[in-house]
Amino acid sequence: MSSSDTPGPRGPYAKGVQRRQEILDQTLEVIESRGIDGASLRAIGEAIGVSHAALRHYFSSREALLVEVLRQRDQESVRAVEHLPGVFDRLTASANDNVREPALVTLYTTLLGASVESGNETARDFFSARFEQARTDFATLLRDELAASGRHSDADLDQVASLIIAAFDGLQVQWLLDRRIDIAGTLRLLERVL
Amino acid sequence: MSSSDTPGPRGPYAKGVQRRQEILDQTLEVIESRGIDGASLRAIGEAIGVSHAALRHYFSSREALLVEVLRQRDQESVRAVEHLPGVFDRLTASANDNVREPALVTLYTTLLGASVESGNETARDFFSARFEQARTDFATLLRDELAASGRHSDADLDQVASLIIAAFDGLQVQWLLDRRIDIAGTLRLLERVL
DNA sequence: GTCTATACGAAGATAGAC
């Protein structure tokens, strides 16, 4: 990500920050109404009332813009859930939140798929860091949870963390393709691996 | 060269069948050398020595071509593994095969991600059917396996099947982003849910 | 049936004016 994606070292200028947020919000709205393919820079610009070139004053590429939308909502999503005590309670809550925002799940899935192609370094960096962080966090949480309840598991908790994240992402994709999939219920099965 | 030197109404379009397969093979090779984004119809055509318009004589769209490459390799992959007795032996074998073909895993992941967007009906239909089939197959296999070994599980086997597929796909993505991920080893943890 | 030539419209990126 380049410096044009974040406010400069002299601090954010109020108008610029506001405009930047407006772009992020409108981008998600355009995605909700016209799909991700329909969310071209021209379409987003039109929804705001500026030219597509103006958007690149705030985001270095369309990819960077979409990743930023996801990053912001992702942070909110994490914050909305971190007060819950157990790992699986958090997973269930996240799954239930996401089911109410299919456009966001679609954006997540699409960007994740694109991130493994060369040329999408912005998305790749985002997801690499996100997975790294999530693996560490889950492993730590599981360790604490087991210790607090006096239980013990012979499973590699880093692998369990990996597995939980993989299952979450994979189930979301299956759910997008077939709404009969019960993400939260299926994730509960993972409690048995401990 | 070939019998098409004498153009009789004879052949059942041998040349066409051959050409079609050549397109499928070269498409994967272009993906391997230049990435999926680099595999434009023009680039693929150039690798074969035909115009990009010729490709659309065999495939209705670029998306349909990519899905067809995946479908063919996917069938081979299933066939290479279905002689193995246990579900988790098959999973391990598949994972190990895939690790040797990162370009194929990348194609799979990219198309799966794209399939959830409206406008990619070809990919969506492929993955919807693939998941439906895989869920049924895995559930049946697990049921037979449990019965044959005299064991019993109180888990919903359709959900377990869903979970296995989700974990497989999700771990592959994490592996593409970080090669330290041990797909087969982590999947083995799922034996505990039964 | 097979393929070339050619054109169309949309997309992201970019340069430079204001």
Next chain:
DNA sequence: GTCTATCTTCGTATAGAC
């Protein structure tokens, strides 16, 4: 900070040669 204009590349579509 925002615009217009332009560049390049893409998938797609059509007409017609052989």
